[in-house]
Structure formats: structure tokens, C-alpha cells
Amino acid sequence: MFTSHSRQHAHVEKMRAGGHIGKLVKHPGFDLFFAAVVITNAIFIGIDVQRTTEAATGDRPAGYMVVGYIYTLLYIAELVLRLSAHGLRLFCSDDWMWVLLDCFIVATSVWDVLVDILTALLDENGFESVSGLSTLKAFRVVRVTRVLKIAQLLRIFRFVMALRTLVQSIFHTLKALVWALLLLLLIVYVFAVIFTQAISDYRVDQSAAGEVLPDIVGNDGMLYFGSLIDSMLSLFMSIAGGIP
Incomplete structure (x- = not known):
């Protein structure tokens, strides 16, 4: 006890x-x-x-x-x-x-x-x-x-509640940000396909006609739009101000 x-x-x-x-x-x-x-x-x-x-x-x-x-x-x-x-x-x-x-x-x-x-x-x-x-x-x-x-x-x-609220707001807007980036990627891809195909067709037509390609097509055209990846990169750089 x-x-x-x-x-x-x-x-x-x-x-x-x-x-x-x-x-x-x-x-x-x-x-x-x-x-x-x-x-x-x-x-x-x-x-x-x-x-x-x-x-x-x-x-x-x-x-x-x-x-x-x-x-x-x-x-x-x-x-x-x-x-x-x-x-x-x-x-x-x-x-x-x-x-x-x-x-x-x-x-x-x-x-x-x-x-x-x-x-x-x-x-x-x-x-x-x-x-x-x-x-x-x-x-x-x-x-x-x-x-x-x-x-x-x-x-x-x-x-600090204000910081927590701000961080939560940022996370809540990430979904909209992802869709905006996806839309931007889609636009860049579409125009990259168009420009790459245009440069390729022009080179083929000029070669078939036996004409010399202008420098703007032979050099700059192939540099910036010679492939699909190069075209997408060039378009993105033009948006971001990366091309002089």
C-alpha cells in the first residue's frame, strides 16, 4: 500500500x-x-x-x-x-x-x-x-x-507567419507557372519546326537550281536554325535577349 x-x-x-x-x-x-x-x-x-x-x-x-x-x-x-x-x-x-x-x-x-x-x-x-x-x-x-x-x-x-504565408502562396502558384512554361515551350516548338523546315527547303531548292546560298542562309541560317534544337534555342534566346 x-x-x-x-x-x-x-x-x-x-x-x-x-x-x-x-x-x-x-x-x-x-x-x-x-x-x-x-x-x-x-x-x-x-x-x-x-x-x-x-x-x-x-x-x-x-x-x-x-x-x-x-x-x-x-x-x-x-x-x-x-x-x-x-x-x-x-x-x-x-x-x-x-x-x-x-x-x-x-x-x-x-x-x-x-x-x-x-x-x-x-x-x-x-x-x-x-x-x-x-x-x-x-x-x-x-x-x-x-x-x-x-x-x-x-x-x-x-x-514568422508572413514568410510562411508568402511561401505557401508561391507554392500554390507553381501549378499555373508550370502550365505557362508548357505553353511557352509549345509555342517555341511550333515556330522552331516552321523555321527549321523553311531553312531546309530553301537550301534544297537553291542547291537543286545550282545557285550559291547567300551568307545569311549559309552561315547565320545554319548557325541559328540548322536543326530543330538550334532553332528552339535561338527562339528562346531571342525571347530572353541572348542573341546579339
Whole structure:
């Protein structure tokens, strides 16, 4: 009976803790704070990339690495708090795609930190010549975490409703855009067939009559309308202003 009472008490305490965390997560200041974190992190990523590009060795300063670790801890804290407040139901909510994005960002960020720590430990122990370290450094160059850091910028759309509305509007207009491009392709194709056939017939008629082809037909005509592909490309370039 004492054990049952202890379990009930622990369950009540757990529910209270979850309630407090839930209130924290639902508070407008919570989203506002992490929106500021995402925006400042986006700015920091640009500064970090620019600084690394300008460096002769391509190494990141220690201060930049520390700031990156702080952002990683903040992302982990946000994800843990949301999971503590909502549990696995969070993956079945309307924002499940954003939750998966958060998990992906946290996983890649943690992997980035682990690789940095492991590399630093191996360097301190004097294992520069070990083939494993060379492989690790080579993997650092191509590892996906550096490239996929840009995914963190997508979290801005989660907090800025105007951007989300704009992106949704763009996606909704893609269908009309595809049909417009298809119509343009059809028009270009039809006139390409006409021009290519006209140039071909003119060359055949001139050759049959034993006459010399004018330069405008022999050179420019064959250059721009000598084949169907060339004709389509020439017509598209004329639309886009690509032919001098």
C-alpha cells in the first residue's frame, strides 16, 4: 500500500512538472525567445562562413566554435522542453514536419560538436599522423553537418507567419507557372519546326537550281536554325535577349 501511495505521489509530481513545462512552452515569450535565437543564429552562420572563407587555413576561431555550441545547447533545450510538455503526441500534431526538422537540426548539430571534440582530443594527444585522424579530417570537409546548417534558416518560417504565408502562396502558384512554361515551350516548338523546315527547303531548292546560298542562309541560317534544337534555342534566346 505504501508503494502504491508512493507511485501515485510520483505520478502527481510528474503531472505537475509537465504542467509547468507546458505553461512555459505555451507562453508567447517562449516562441519569441527562440525566434530571436533562430534569427541571430542565421546571422551568425553567415558571419562564420565569411570568416572561415577569409581565413588562410580555413579553421574556425575558438570563439566561433563556442558560440556554435551555445546555439546547439539552446536547440537541444527547446526540443527537450517541447517533448516534455507534449510527449510523442508532438509528432502527430499539425506541426509534425517542424518537429522532424528540429530533430534533424539537433542531431546534425550534436554530431558536429562530437566530431570537433574528437578531433581536438586526437590533436592534443599527437595523433596527427594516424590514418584514422586523416580520414576523420577528410570526413570533416565533406560531412553533411556543414552543408545542412542552412536547414536551420528554415526555422525562421516557423515563427514568422508572413514568410510562411508568402511561401505557401508561391507554392500554390507553381501549378499555373508550370502550365505557362508548357505553353511557352509549345509555342517555341511550333515556330522552331516552321523555321527549321523553311531553312531546309530553301537550301534544297537553291542547291537543286545550282545557285550559291547567300551568307545569311549559309552561315547565320545554319548557325541559328540548322536543326530543330538550334532553332528552339535561338527562339528562346531571342525571347530572353541572348542573341546579339
